[in-house]
Amino acid sequence: MRLKSWIRLFVVFLLFEVLSFSISSAQVSHGGMPCPERLLKASLHRPSPGHSSDARVSSQLPYVEMPSFSVDSLLREDLLSSFGAQRFANKFKVSIDMENSGTISYLEDGTKVWRVGITSKDALSLNLLFTEYEIPSQAKVFVYSPDRSTILGSFTAQNRQKSGILPIAPIEGDSLIVEYVEPAGADFEGRLRVGEVNHDYVGLRLLPSKLQSKECEVDVNCDERSSLPQKRSVCLITISGTYYCSGALVNNTAEDDAPYVLSASHCLFADGSHHPVDESLAETCVFFFNYETPFCYSDVKGTMEQTVAGASVAVSNYKYDMLLFRLSESVPVDYRPYYSGWNVSDELRPPFYMIHHPSGDLKKISVEKNMVYTASFYTTEFLANSHWHVDLWESGISEGGSSGSPLFDADNRIVGALSGGDPGISCTQRGYDNFYKLLLPWNNPKADDQKISTWLDPMQKGTLLLDGKEANGNPCVRISNIRSTDHLLPSEESKDGYASGHNSYGYLRYAEKFVSEGLSRIYGVYFVPFSGSYSEDSPVKLSIYSGKDEPTNLLHEQVVKISNTEYSYSTQKISTSLAKSWVNKENYLRLDSVVSVEGNFFVVFDLPEKFEHKFALRYADERLDDVNTAYFFHDGAWHTFRENELVKKGSSLMVDVVCQCSVDASQVDVAQKRRTSATMGEDGEVYLFFEIGKGGKQVLMYDMYGRLLEDKKVENDWCRMEAPHGIVMIRVIYEDYSDTLKLVR
DSSP states (O other), rough: OOOOGGGGOOOOOOOOOOOOOOOOOOOTTOOOOOOOOHHHHTTTOOOOOOOTTOOOOOOOOOOOEOOOOOHHHHHHHHHHHSSOOOOEEEEEEEEEETTTTEEEEOOEEEEEEEEEEEOOOSEEEEEEEEEEEEOOOOOOEEEEOOOSSSEEEEEEEEGGGGTTTTEEEEESSSSSEEEEEEEEEOOOOOEEEEEEEEEEEOOTTOOTTTTTOTTTTEEHHHHHTTOGGGGGGEEEEETTTTOOOOOOOOEEEESSSOEEEEEGGGGBBBBSSSSSGGGGGGGOOEEEOOOOOOOOSSSSSSSOOOOOEOOEEEEEEETTTTTEEEESSSGGGGOOOEBBBBESOOOOOSSSSEEEEEGGGGGGEOOOOOOOEEEOOOOTTOOOEEEEEEEEOOOOOOOOTTTOEEOOOOTTEEEEEEEEEEEESSSSSSEEEEETTHHHHHHSSSSGOOOHHHHHHTTTTOOSOOEEEEESOOEEEOOOOOOOOOOOOOOOOOOBTTBBBBBBTOOOEEEEEEEEEEEEEEEEEEEEEEOOOOOOSOOOEEEEEESSOOOOEEEEEOOOOOOOOETTTTEEEEEEESSSGGGGBBBBEEEEEEEEEEEEEEEEEEEESSSOOOOEEOOEETTTTTOEEEEEEEEEEEGGGGGGTTTTTTTOOOOEEEEEEEEGGGGGGGGGGOOEEEEEETSSEEEEEEEEEEOEEEEEETTTTEEEEEEEEOOEEEEEEEEOEEEEEEEEEEESEEEEEEEEO
């Protein structure tokens, strides 16, 4: 088809620099957005041809309601429990599937959409377990809050575990929605069944919450060891959606980044406190990384978005309380995982320290300056003299949820993991703790399948000491322009609005400047908003630009999904209006694709002109040297914060980037190749032309708000799509590469 040359002037497209691979998969990593409400409303009463006319359709989404239960009774049981994994939720066994619940709709192109709501009165958060998860490669699953402020997914066939189950991390509030999207012509009809719904009655994802640890606990970033990479190995673990423990990634002599997590076997005891170990519970686990405050005693809550779902038991031995998980997938590089080393000798040096998640809280550290000694603990379950005994912590204590946390020696190697002890009745009357000796289950068990050395010394080196290691050879780092001495604003809204958000001056674009020494890969962005909320119609957008002194060349763009729920103790309900919890939440946005940068680059926030709630970022104040990395856009030009009418001094936005820095250019040469070209007709028809001989491709089209408009598989060397007025983003995923184009009609 020949197109007039003047039509081509309407086509503006930018090919983003991306790598030859997508960001590594984890629980919430396949991108995309749930089906827009407008498409669902338009499709409800239009079943596709070939489907019966009695398909379940309704203008109101039905909710499956969980029965009531006594929270007070559970709290009393928890108080009386002296040993075992710490409970935070009540479990409901259910059977919710496409045959008995929810609504099924068909879009005009034949795409099938199943949705079902689930609610449990007064839950502080809900989490699910899919006990049947068999979906074709073309399908996607989302789990989200009713207002779409929190969206988990998409989950795809890649998330399926061998047994066909999938645990889902908690979502704040007492209601959520499950959505299944299956394109016409999929390989087979998917089967999904929600088998468990877990009602959080203590507030796992809230701060402040009933889960808050005791006041004598020490934030991990307040200790002199805060710069040690060992803290990045420690994770919070939820089990079966109802209990939690701690654990740590561990290195092995092959040093191949095998995703082993050391914890305690009693975390998987069938009844929570007595053997045997129920290995099937490993598949229900969700592992949370980097759940910590970004600054010492900060009021900012750490992200809970960096998760890996599901694991298997590599080896366990309940006689020693030893447990080694193998995660269902590798830990993504942008989580900045660290694999801690170990010491399985009998030669230890003080001081010792434990990094843990007491009461499921943000990451803490406890320190023992004296020598530990051999002791017996809970001999009705564990062998005598199999534990290291900490008599009295100099700082910090342990609490429920600390179980399984690693004990490090003076050389920063793991020597054991927490079984339990007597935490004491208060911070002034502290108790003792016992950690199983890693050296005993190393080679002592008679059966090889109970020796932890089989997994952690696969090279059979016979070494008793191994140092830790960073992941992937070229690990990611977190880059921040915020200093420990900075005072972070705003603390309240001024009469003219926010200096780094909506205000009466009409500033709607803000940028933070970073410098890359050589070629770097950007994986994600941390940011801390003071206020704001997600809106499907008027979202906040995040972009990455290159440029010398200001944002100049667009490299990447995507919608920001953020939540704003808060628990009110006065009403004992979850509020979904604008809430103070924005002050306390650090958000992490994974980029849809890795972005390559070199030299100066900028992270830009575009705010909607029309908004339901104002949006504002925290920023640095009281800098004597007037150093500035923050910018705003006004009157057609970029300006530093020294010209910001509400600041008038150098500043930095509370925005950090996660990147692999100083990458060898040869590693990303494939990212510079242009494999896709596009042209547009008068009526919005888009013609995409692909590199010949590259096989099947997935083509996705998004509108300017990040909503998925079309998702198709293409085997030919070209395809045709229809674009609406405005900006559209088209992503083409080859087997070993992806292109992203921006088109304007």
